[in-house]
Amino acid sequence: MLNKVILIGRLTKDPVMRYTSDMVPVTTFTLAVNRNYVSQSGERPTDFIPIVTWRKLAEICANNLKKGRLVAVTGSIQTRTWDDSSGNRHWVTEVVADDVRFLEPKSGFGSGSAPEEEKELDEDFDKLFEDIPDDFDGFTPIESEDDLPF
Template identity: 60%
Template sequence: MLNRVILIGRLTRDPELRYTPAGVAVTQFTLAVDRPFTSQGGEREADFIPVVTWRQLAETCANYLRKGRLAAVEGRIQVRNYENNEGKRVYVTEVIADNVRFLESANRDGGGGGGQPMREEPSYGGGGRASNNNAARSNNQDPFSDDGKPIDISDDDLPF
């Protein structure tokens, strides 16, 4: 059996961080995910999917995600139920995330606010080039960066 979900969308509000009585961090937020089609009126529709994260991931999401930010969530769907104050059974469907990727940097123009630094994957020269080529080389750990010199490769180095 398989219960796996991957979503990409924008946060509808800042994540809400709480702690269980045992001191375990839990964060809840809602992800707005565009539907792949338009309505009859030509408008895009979205699904608003509740996401829950636990422990260190919960604290990281609370610290770095903000309303409007683009994020990828990987996890599983969980359906739980409880009885509310009026005695009615309430069913809740949510995604329990075990991996969240931050898809935008914190300082992008028109960002979701917050100004907090985002954890980012290492970048190897994929972004814009620095105007000072020496500074770009010293900060770039990419062994294939363009330094203007020919690359010396012998036939023994090639795998074919």
């Protein structure tokens, strides 16, 4: 089995850092990721993906990321549930990040990169796919809603 996610997108708002009861830092943010097609209305649909980072990576993200910053995130999908005070069960699917790469310089994000920086970013982007096995042929479509975990 393989659970690996690679996303490139922009933060929808500033990240939020909290601490667990054991004082472990955890930072969350939402990534806006465009889909690879244009709708009939001429717009590119966007998904809003919740991202979770832990420990040192959480501190780095909280201290360096801001709304609008372009990043590459690698990690895995996690689904969890909880019951609220009314007894209603809630599901959340999020990406637990193993790595977050800043794809724009901190001082000028949103304004584009210099050509040599773009070359470095292209090389870094290519490295994101090195861990995917050669025989990985994609995802198996879900045939029925009965196969969904929620």
